Amino acid sequence: TAAAPRPWRLFGAMCLLRLPRISQPLVKEEEEMAALMGQIELEKSHYSDHEVRQLEEEEQLRRRKESMHDDDEAVGKTVIMAQDLEDKWEQKLLQFKAAPRITDADKNNNRTSLDRRLDSNLMLLVKQRIGNQELWLLPQVEWQPGETLRSTAERAMATFLGDHVQAKILGNAPYGIYKYKFPRAIRTEDNVGAKVFFFKAFLQSSDLSQAEPKDYLWVTKDELGDYLKPEYLKKVNRFLLD
Amino acid sequence: SSHALCSFLPFSSGLPQAVPFRGSHWQTSLLALGASLPVRAQPKKKKKVDLKREQAQKDRMKKKLKKLEKAAPEMIPIEDFVTPIKYSDSNRVRSLAPLSFEETERRVLLLKKWCLFKQKQDEAEKKAIQTLVEAQQEALKELRLESEELYQAAIRRDEGLFPFERDGPDYTPPLPGYDPPEGKCVDITKVYTQ
Numbered sequence: 029t030a031a032a033p034r035p036w037r038l039f040g041a042m043c044l045l046r047l048p049r050i051s052q053p054l055v056k057e058e059e060e061m062a063a064l065m066g067q068i069e070l071e072k073s074h075y076s077d078h079e080v081r082q083l084e085e086e087e088q089l090r091r092r093k094e095s096m097h098d099d100d101e102a103v104g105k106t107v108i109m110a111q112d113l114e115d116k117w118e119q120k121l122l123q124f125k126a127a128p129r130i131t132d133a134d135k136n137n138n139r140t141s142l143d144r145r146l147d148s149n150l151m152l153l154v155k156q157r158i159g160n161q162e163l164w165l166l167p168q169v170e171w172q173p174g175e176t177l178r179s180t181a182e183r184a185m186a187t188f189l190g191d192h193v194q195a196k197i198l199g200n201a202p203y204g205i206y207k208y209k210f211p212r213a214i215r216t217e218d219n220v221g222a223k224v225f226f227f228k229a230f231l232q233s234s235d236l237s238q239a240e241p242k243d244y245l246w247v248t249k250d251e252l253g254d255y256l257k258p259e260y261l262k263k264v265n266r267f268l269l270d
Numbered sequence: 271s272s273h274a275l276c277s278f279l280p281f282s283s284g285l286p287q288a289v290p291f292r293g294s295h296w297q298t299s300l301l302a303l304g305a306s307l308p309v310r311a312q313p314k315k316k317k318k319v320d321l322k323r324e325q326a327q328k329d330r331m332k333k334k335l336k337k338l339e340k341a342a343p344e345m346i347p348i349e350d351f352v353t354p355i356k357y358s359d360s361n362r363v364r365s366l367a368p369l370s371f372e373e374t375e376r377r378v379l380l381l382k383k384w385c386l387f388k389q390k391q392d393e394a395e396k397k398a399i400q401t402l403v404e405a406q407q408e409a410l411k412e413l414r415l416e417s418e419e420l421y422q423a424a425i426r427r428d429e430g431l432f433p434f435e436r437d438g439p440d441y442t443p444p445l446p447g448y449d450p451p452e453g454k455c456v457d458i459t460k461v462y463t464q
């Protein structure tokens with residue numbers, strides 16, 4: 029059934045998310061609760077083998093101090109005490125240096141780097157020319173007849189990041205839509221406006237050397253407001269979870 | 271064997287002959303006499319009784335086997351639910367000071383605050399999921415208005431999506447060039463078969 033051609037132009041846009049690499053810091057209530065849970069667990073528990081050994085050794089030491097003649101027996105033996113073991117483990121832990129949670133990119137506020145804000149989702153924004161304006165948008169490309177909207181979105185991603193980027197697209201269905209009418213100057217009977225369909229994907233490869241050196245940014249959900257237009261932002265925020 | 275000699279030995283009385291007699295050159299002693307010479311008169315009774323007894327025995331064994339098979343298979347013990355006996359010693363009990371009144375109060379109030387916090391968190395999550403679903407429904411509706419074919423392609427199931435695996439976020443990011451120490455893990459879990 030060939031219907032009359034609709035006056036809307038179709039675009040497929042890709043919302044590429046870099047998922048968090050570290051856990052979010054605990055809120056005050058969560059911290060207090062975690063401490064309380066630890067205390068209750070300690071109170072309800074029994075002594076473990078290690079603790080029983082520690083208590084026995086403390087008892088022995090105490091007895092040896094009180095009655096000095098036991099010293100002669102103990103001189104020959106070199107016994108490793110449980111306390112010594114604990115000290116050794118503590119030393120070993122202090123020697124290990126973990127990677128910092130706040131990276132250099134965080135300190136410099138380098139918004140083009142993927143290492144910033146490791147505890148939240150980062151989204152790709154690119155500067156595109158729409159009509160006669162340069163706007164910050166999620167990467168989008170016009171739909172061509174013969175392909176599904178999902179492949180349009182994939183093509184949009186490949187145009188800006190190169191062919192070698194690996195992403196897991198979450199399903200065939202669009203997540204959101206942004207509809208706008210062209211300004212009256214260029215509006216015609218056949219060309220009323222455009223519909224942009226958003227697709228979501230998770231970034232899996234960290235190799236973005238093929239990316240074109242155009243303007244691009246990786247921003248979190250709260251920073252989107254600095255770059256996107258209000259109407260566009262409203263529609264995008266609907267399908268983004270924190 | 272001495273089958274050819276049976277006709278010479280009447281055994282109707284049931285008593286073997288006292289005469290030392292060598293059945294054949296293969297027989298080396300008299301003691302083997304009673305066993306090697308075939309008995310004719312008694313066997314007919316022994317066969318029936320023995321047969322019946324053996325049959326009864328076999329039936330009893332079969333019944334026992336059937337009963338064992340019918341019985342439910344032995345349950346596998348869940349080792350997590352069974353406390354080993356060495357942990358119920360009295361010297362293991364922790365000695366701590368009893369909680370003060372302020373401490374118990376603080377705990378109760380904290381639990382109530384936590385309850386409220388979790389409720390708000392849960393509600394926010396549910397609302398976010400609701401908006402997500404609504405946004406998608408709206409997008410699909412608009413798509414359907416545009417073209418039926420694209421709509422059908424969009425609502426098709428994505429086979430490659432599941433199973434989806436991902437390493438969850440850790441406390442610190444991965445350290446580049448870190449060489450973890452070597453170690454071997456020996457699995458000592460007990461495996462039960464029914």
